[in-house]
Amino acid sequence: MSAPTISPAPAPAASGSARPKARKPKKTGERLLHWFTWLIIIWLALPIAVVIAFSFNNPHGRFNYSWTGFTLKYWGPKLFAIPNLTTAMEHSLLVAVVATAGATILGTLAGLALGKYKFRGQGVTNLVQFACISAPEVVLGSSLATFFLQVRIQEGALTVIAAHIMFCVSFVAITVRARVVGLDPSVEEAARDLGASPWETFRLVTLPMIMPGVIAGAMLAFALSIDDFITTEFTSGSFMTYPLWIWSVSRQGLPPQVNVMGSIVFAVGVLFAIANSVISRRRAA
């Protein structure tokens, strides 16, 4: 799963004057930059391309590591031929959806508070958020495992969801806060002035205005949650998710279904990212 674009750049205002493109001879520097840009794009896209390519592979043994022929059979009914993998994927989707919803709600509220008000403990809240993001996940995961053990909470789906909400909240809060800081506070005052109650002001004015930040935060949270391995490993008990299942079988060889599912998750993520940027372009237009 690739991380979706966090905040799509607003579309440049369509200039009325259609200027004919004059082809000027390029300088060496420009040419280098051009090739370098493409090199970076290829470098970043290569692993994803391999995953997608090998989802069409027809391996002879258990290992899907060398190209042995093209097939579409794993994109059909055979996709769900491994019950454990299917269950693990379902678990991953469930956790990602619930954790995204939880983290988005909590993170949006936190981001609003941090961006709009000055309050006691604001600095500490900011610090803890960045600590959450920068702390090594192994440390975070093992601490959580210790904590759940100490307070005798049975590890499973709920502990995984709780852990995912915890590490996703900071990302949502930070993207939302960035949006809130850029808002003109008099727009909310204008809504109040025109007779909107505090709740109506939030629903009709504030929320629509911070929506791009909320959506970007939610997409980030989903992307982080669905492929999380370390924290999940520490907090899952016997609860199996997609990344955990892949790890558990990787020594015996990975079936092409793993690639197919990975490609689908990736494609859905890309679609969301494109949709988000199209919508924000429309808003901007």
Next chain:
Amino acid sequence: MTQASEQAGSTSATETIPAIQMAGIVKEFHSRGDVVRAVDGVDLEIGSGEFFSLLGPSGCGKTTTMRMIAGFEEPTHGEVRLYGASVLGVPPHKRDVNMVFQSYALFPHMNVFENVAFGLRRKKTAKDEVTRRVGEIIETVGLSGREKRRPRELSGGQQQRVALARALVNQPRALLLDEPLGALDLKLRQAMEVELKRIQREVGITFIYVTHDQGEALTMSDRIAVMNEGRVEQLGTPRDIYARPATRFVAGFIGTSNILSGPVTSAAGGSVVILDGDGQHVEATLRDGLSLSAGDTAEITVRPEKVSIKPDADGCAGCRLRGTVTEVVYLGTSTNYNVVTSTGDEITVFVQNSDDSAELAERGADVWLTWDPRHSYVIGAQ
């Protein structure tokens, strides 16, 4: 216009009660342990249908005063009354006043129609009435045909009109405008000044206009309150304030003014003489409530366009003062002379260029300044 007649009908019974009363208003802000008095004892009465301006430099408390009327700030002491009823503790969304913000504060995710309809929809106005009233006000502000545009697709002047329409459509009991023309360029600002005055006449709503621009205030207002350091320095019509500034601050803040000071040589009949002899004579009118006697030091002011420049003062009965021209600046419609007087004061004189003849005096020339004593006022004493 129907709105005007409705407004007139609804206010006829309450005509004697001022639209807005502010009594003993003090507003203190606390910042880092310090107490800052933004507004320090303001008493105002603003009549129904009046175009009233709060004029002053930034930080004088004018915006805070306005925000207390809107309900965004509560006074530390004192009371705000809307048509006689106290609005202390009433939140902004329950006050029958609307505000036009300096940044316009339009809702970027709504089109022009939705922006303007926002207030009516909050009051659960019937759908067809919303359509009708929004249509009317959009026409009044000259934005017909742009209902479907988003704010960012409009020019600054058009956004300004949307902000105005969005507030006016609610037919508030008073409209508060916070430096609404500040972001516009000069040409557009001048056009909007005329436009605002027209709209105000048409809808008949009380306008309270906050500005630091004396030109805007003088052009549009029925009355002006000049504010400085949280207090009202002078309250009056534009003509009063320009022609008869009450304090040194008002004289300096509004227009260009010349200040002369000197010991009072004689005081009688509401005027004082601060210089007499050697052919020179300077006399000024005392404002009500101010009394000076011989020996006090008086500060007087006279506007630059009231002073004439002459080669000699023969046959001149009014104020006359000798001086030397230090600078001549040609400004197109007028010529600006700087003169250092025999008393050592610097005086600016505007002379209308009513014909194309050469300048009255050159730099370095010795001249006489003359004016009618009715045009010089005592603004203070030491």
